[in-house]
Amino acid sequence: GIQVEQSPPDLILQEGANSTLRCNFSDSVNNLQWFHQNPWGQLINLFYIPSGTKQNGRLSATTVATERYSLLYISSSQTTDSGVYFCAVRMVAGSEKLVFGKGTKLTVNP
C-alpha cells in the first residue's frame, strides 16, 4: 500500500518562530489533507489540498503532486499551535480510505 512519511517527527520552537512540516507519499493521490490533533485528541481539519497552494491565516500548505510531497507552513507560531500534525492521503487507484502518516509533534514554548 501507499507509504506516507512525515518529517520531522518532533519539533520544538519558541513562540514567534516559523516552521515547515513535510509529508512525502509513495504513490499518486487524489486527496491530501492536513490535520492538527489538539491536546484533547480532537482532529482539526486544516487543509484539503490534493494540489496547489492554500493559505488560512498564519498557516499555509503546498502540495506538489507530481513530486509526491506536501508542505505545511506555520508562521509566527503560538503556544496554541502545539500538538501533533498529521498528513493523510488517498490513492488515485482503488481504495477510498485515508492513509495517515505518523505525524509531527510540535511544541511551541512561550
Add this chain to the structure above:
Amino acid sequence: EPEVTQTPSHQVTQMGQEVILRCVPISNHLYFYWYRQILGQKVEFLVSFYNNEISEKSEIFDDQFSVERPDGSNFTLKIRSTKLEDSAMYFCASGKDRVYEQYFGPGTRLTVT
C-alpha cells in the same frame, strides 16, 4: 458551518461488554467512515460505508465490529465483546463523494478495563 458530531466523548467499559459509538455525519454527505487511533500511534482506517452497505474494511474490522445507519442521521459502530486492545480514540468521518474531503468528528475515547 455543519460538522460531524460524536457521542459519547468518553466511554469506559469492562472487557467483554458491548459498546455502541454514535456519530451524526454532515446531513448531505453520502460516504461514512470510522477510524481509530491507539494512544501514541497514527490514525488507522476501519471501515467505509455507502448506500447502506460496507464498501471497504480493514483487517482490524473483524467479526467483533459492525456498523449501521439505523435512520437518516445516525451512523453507529458496535463492538460486540470489547478487548483491552480496543482501547483507543474512535473517529467518525463523512464526505460528499468518494474523492472529496473527509470531515472528521471530535472522536470518542474508549477505555476498556
